[in-house]
Amino acid sequence: MKLIAILFLCSTLLTSLAQGDQQQEFVCNDEDLLKAVDAALTKYNDGSKSDNQFxxxxxxxxNKTVDHDVLYSVKYEVKEGNCSVQSGIPWKECDYKESEQAxxxxxxxxxxxxHRDRDFSVTTQTCHVTPAKGPVVTSEYECHGCVYPITTVPHDLDxxxxxxxxxxxxxxxxxHLFAVKEVKKAQRQMESGWNYEVTYLIEQTNCSKENFKVLTRDCKALLKGNTGKxxxxxxxxxQLRITSFSQKCRFLSAEDFFIGCPGCPSEIPVDSQDVKRVLSHSITKFNAENNAAFYFKIDIVHRATSQVIAGFKYSVEFTARETTCSKESNKELxxxxxxxxxxxxxxxxxxxxYLVGEKKRIETTVKCQSPGKKQLRPCVYKGQPRDAGAMPTFEGEAS
Incomplete structure (x- = not known):
């Protein structure tokens, strides 16, 4: 039996630990990382309707988060293999099809x-597949009975x-009527439909119940109105009908907005409206100041904090990727x-x-760096013979 060698690029993978917020680099021989990806790809292939496995x-x-269990969040690329879905052969023992046909x-x-049984279970997965000749096809998977956080609020939460x-x-x-201000936390469970748990802020509008029966576009937030959670x-x-519902709300006092250390940075949701505005300022400034031939766009937002210092200071960590839009042919991103x-x-x-007072203005500072050669770890991915039960291993490219 031959070993199948596949060139594989293992990029910098940062571990964000819940305890101490430490960061570590995933290395190519991280066995649990490969097992996690193996579970995800096997799950996708098992549910695939195409002829061949990927x-x-x-x-x-x-990245991975360590709490009661370990949660891996990964992004990976696949190519069509030469083993059919019905063959029962694991994807690890398949080779790639010819590039033009794959x-x-x-x-x-x-x-x-x-931690209890050391098993890997796929919580969520979304795959965008481009056929050899054809449009992009999107496939989604949700684990039945699993509860998982919604990091970006989907349309079905509306x-x-x-x-x-x-x-x-x-x-x-x-x-007065109240409107939803910001979703702070949301999670979903698939169980004969979907169970949602959502925590959000509400704000008082200028629409009185005497004049408005329901919220309209004319209802705007009052600057000094009440806020609730x-x-x-x-x-x-x-059938997308709400069959059961319960609600707990309370109005917030001034003390609720200053819990902890006044003036200290505090974590905020990366998908909040404030962060979206900050990211828009940041990527616009970066594209205007760097001399790259193509525009960059934000791909992943890793972390965001806010701080009250003579106004508001927001700090955001994100990954930006080069686009296909050149500055020569396009006026803006x-x-x-x-x-x-x-x-x-x-x-x-x-x-x-965001500075307030007489000198009200916005000041933005952006610093970006390429991962560089020290952070990229080119590796050869070694498959196993079909009669071997061990996981595939990684070896350095030089070997």
């Missing part, structure tokens, strides 16, 4: 490793929030600018100050 090409992003894809997955704010306005005796539980059936998979990747930090 084979791992390279892992491009990844479909390719990129998957983002979260995999949980339970009906829950609309129901939630309507429920609050109908069951409180406040004189709600946590809701909702079940949405397969637009949503239509696609990421160049073969382009540069930068790790960036940005500080944005």
């Amino acid at each position: 084979v791992l090409y390279r892992i491009t992003e990844g 479909a390719t894809g990129e998957c983002t997955a979260t995999i949980r490793k339970r 009906p829950v929030l609309r129901h939630a704010i309507q429920h609050f306005n109908n069951h409180t005796d406040h004189s 709600c946590t809701d539980l909702a079940h949405v059936d397969p 637009t949503e239509s600018c696609e990421t160049n998979k073969l382009g540069k990747t930068l790790r960036c930090t940005a500080d944005v100050y």
